[in-house]
Every structure is written in C-alpha cells, then in structure tokens.
Amino acid sequence: MNDVSEGIVLSSRDYREKDTLISVLTKEFGRISLVAKGTMSVHSKNAPACLPFTSSEFCFDYKETKTVFPLKTARINNSRRHVREDLDLLNFAGLLCELTEKISDQGVVEDELYRNLECALNTLYEDKYLSVCLFLSFVCRLIGIEPVVDECVLCGSTQVSSISIREGGFVCQHCRPKVHAYACTLEDLIHFRLLNKASFEHFELLKEKGPFTLNDVTTMIDFLVHHAGIRLHSWNWIRSLMD
Ligand SMILES: [Zn+2]
Incomplete structure (x- = not known):
C-alpha cells in the first residue's frame, strides 16, 4: 500500500x-x-x-x-522546463523517450537504462546532438548490436575509410567497393568511433572533441534502426522538419 x-x-x-x-x-x-x-x-x-x-x-x-x-x-x-521551452529539445526528448519505451519491457527493473535516460535528458540542453548520440550508443550496447569501430568489419584492416551500416561498422578502402558504404570524412569516422566507445561519464571530455552534428545522430540512428528493426516515429518527425 x-x-x-x-x-x-x-x-x-x-x-x-x-x-x-x-x-x-x-x-x-x-x-x-x-x-x-x-x-x-x-x-x-x-x-x-x-x-x-x-x-x-x-x-x-x-x-x-x-x-x-x-x-x-x-x-x-x-x-526539465528548459526542454519544454525549446521545440528542438522537445523533439529530441521525445525521441529518447520513444526509444526507451520500445526497448524496455513492462514491469522489468532496468537500472542502467534509467540512469542513461536521466543523463541524456539532463544534458540535452548542453549539447543535444552529443547527448542523443551517447544515449543511442548506450542502447546499441544494451541490446548487443554495437558496431565494429576498431578495424574493417570485413577484413580486419585498420586502414578504415568508411562506415557500412549494413555490414555493421568500419570498412577499409579495399572492401568499400564491395559493400554499400557512406561517404565519410575523417571527422565522421573519429566521431563514430568515439561515440561508440564512450558513455555519459565522458560527456565533458567529448564536448571538447565536437561539435557533434545532426549527421552524427543520423548515422547512429540508421545503425540502430537497421540492426534492431525499431521504428521511431519521433525520428521521422524530426527528419520531416529538416527537409
Ligand atoms: Zn576491409
């Protein structure tokens, strides 16, 4: 009672x-x-x-x-009034919560998920793209689909040049023509690697390595959507506002 x-x-x-x-x-x-x-x-x-x-x-x-x-x-x-006062933050908070709803089971205690969602919502106003990316990286680890970011996912070469969502991580120059891969800058590769290695305890450190952009968020979401098969209405909404 x-x-x-x-x-x-x-x-x-x-x-x-x-x-x-x-x-x-x-x-x-x-x-x-x-x-x-x-x-x-x-x-x-x-x-x-x-x-x-x-x-x-x-x-x-x-x-x-x-x-x-x-x-x-x-x-x-x-x-979290500051989130409610900014349409952008409101949309991204909606994305974090929709994703949480989709990956959590009813009535099952999830300490890590709770802590990470709280961190993401609390840091959203400081750096929304970084905050969302760190939460996405946590979710990938939680459900066991984290990308390969230390070497080429196909041949193991460390001379990586691009990201292949479908293959599950970095690909090298040699393997790239064989798969569908993103056109990436060196900065894109560094960001993708950092984000997938880091967690919210590295937030301040990562802020200095930024700025992180909507492009980083898009890559992380594409990866999650492809490998976890989760549909996110709030992401479609955010995308429609960008077009
Ligand atoms: Zn390769």
Missing part, C-alpha cells in the same frame, strides 16, 4: 474524460502505466508531475501481477 517510486514520464495520452494514461519508467518497478485521474482539469495538483520528460515521485498501490495502476499522488523532482 502507498508504494512510492521515482520515475521518468515517457509519454502521456488522453484516457477517458479529464484523465491521462502515462507511461513511466520507474526506478523500483521498471516501466509501468499509471492512470492519472483529473489531470486534464486545470485544478489538478498532479498534472505538472505527469508531463512527459519530467522526473517525479509517484505514489500508487503496486501489485506484481499488474502493469497499470491508479495514480494516487505525484510530486516533481525535476520538471
């Missing part, structure tokens, strides 16, 4: 009149859904704590056999 868990709101949708159904990645219980009653009403006390990308403390009665719970109360720990 009255279980309390810290959680990050991944998404929110209308649910019956004046209620919302929110998807939350909690520290203690993994990803769950909460029915937040009355949060569409202007008088709701819980509404601000139930907004997407917010970290809050949620109180509800947990039962092991269930994944949807009526929310009792919610209190904000971190509203």
